[in-house]
Amino acid sequence: MRIQSVRGMSDILPDQVGAWRYLEQIVQRIFSAYGLTQIRTPIVEDTELFARSIGNVTDIVEKEMYTFEDRSGDSLTLRPELTAGVVRAAIEHGLLHNQTQRLWYQGQAFRHERPQKGRYRQFHQIGVECFGIADALMDAELIEITDQIWKELGIRDCVTLQINSIGSTEARAKYRTALIDFLAAHKDQLDRDSLARLERSPLRVLDSKNDSTQALLRSAPSLMDYLTEADREHFDLLRRALKDADIGFAVNPLLVRGLDYYSRTVFEWTTEALGSQGTICGGGRYDGLVDHLGGKSTPGVGFALGMERVVLLMEALAVIPDTYRTQADVYLMPQKQACEEAIRKLARLLRQEFPSLRVLTHIGGGSLKSQLKRADKSGALFGLIIGQSELESGHIVCKPLRGGEQETLSEAGLLKRMSILRDS
Ligand code: HAM
16 A cells, blocks of 8 residues: 555645745745844644643644654644744743844644645644734734735735734723623524533634624624723724725724734735635734743734645636746757767856756757657746757757747857846
């Protein structure tokens, strides 16, 4: 029996990897333009870290973590998200003492969910965490970064932004009591899931997908009415800053998110184009988390986008440039064994003159026809051919592979032709 990949954990194959690289390059360029620096943390952390940060009574911690005992008997967990590890590292290495940090990261996360399109057990996130800035302008700037990513990827028209403020801890505590009273008085109208949530994590009832529960929630007390004056000002400033930046949004008072560490701002970007797994990015503020994990109280705010979902959307909208789908720009073909040295010399020259040009040399002989087939498959724009007569005259045949006239060029002429390719 052949061994298969683990269910819900996919390989990213050579013909898919271009889309990923394109996404990474755009995102990393934008991060650098906003002055963010990268942090890399381990995939495995102490189980306690996630239980304490994400919350014991969340789906992630209760049902979805890959937890195991290692050979020393320690309980370890494959990270279900990256925020907790970044906060741990920032505290552990003193990155939060009298300084602000704007960090980005990228990597795998693991959740034992039921796999379907857009939902996997191993998936990849790219995200940002900023520490030391309580101002809502920081929240707005993070949202602006995500908006910029969608714009540069060409998917902005297909995504919408929802925001909410879930207030400070005191506001939520008061609201929680009011919500429990309300829901307890209408238990008969709640679905089974919501009844369970009411016992353990009442705010999560707001997240219910059940229609009759949603209908009931329309007359439930609203979290907005319980925000403190400072919470309200914070949320007002965020909305003003988003308007100033011309970023459209909808306030969704039922948006609470599935992790316990949030306070005040929460947001999600969603799309209709991917079916039920339409949330491509989520984030928010977590002013109590650093303190809760044993650090000196420090405000924090961040987001993470799901790379698989963004790539699916990019593919659906066909926004990935061709050069990210192909292997080579030029494909060099020696027509006889005697021409092989000349071809390799030419390849070295091209790589030296044009470091970003992708130069693939044919190895292994074969007819011109079969070599051209390979050239075509590589996605190259030009085939460069040296046969006996070119070897003697010092010329190169330059054959456009996507339409256009074939030319016989000198080395200098070829370099000129290739520089046009580079500039186009
Ligand atoms: P999250 O909403 O749990 O937030 O995940 C962020 C994104 O990861 C989701 O919007 C989704 O695109 C993607 N994602 C989540 N689960 C899966 C899955 N099973 N398969 C594929 N994609 C998935 C967080 O993880 C927070 N750490 C975000 C954050 C950072 N908040 C503050 N800072």
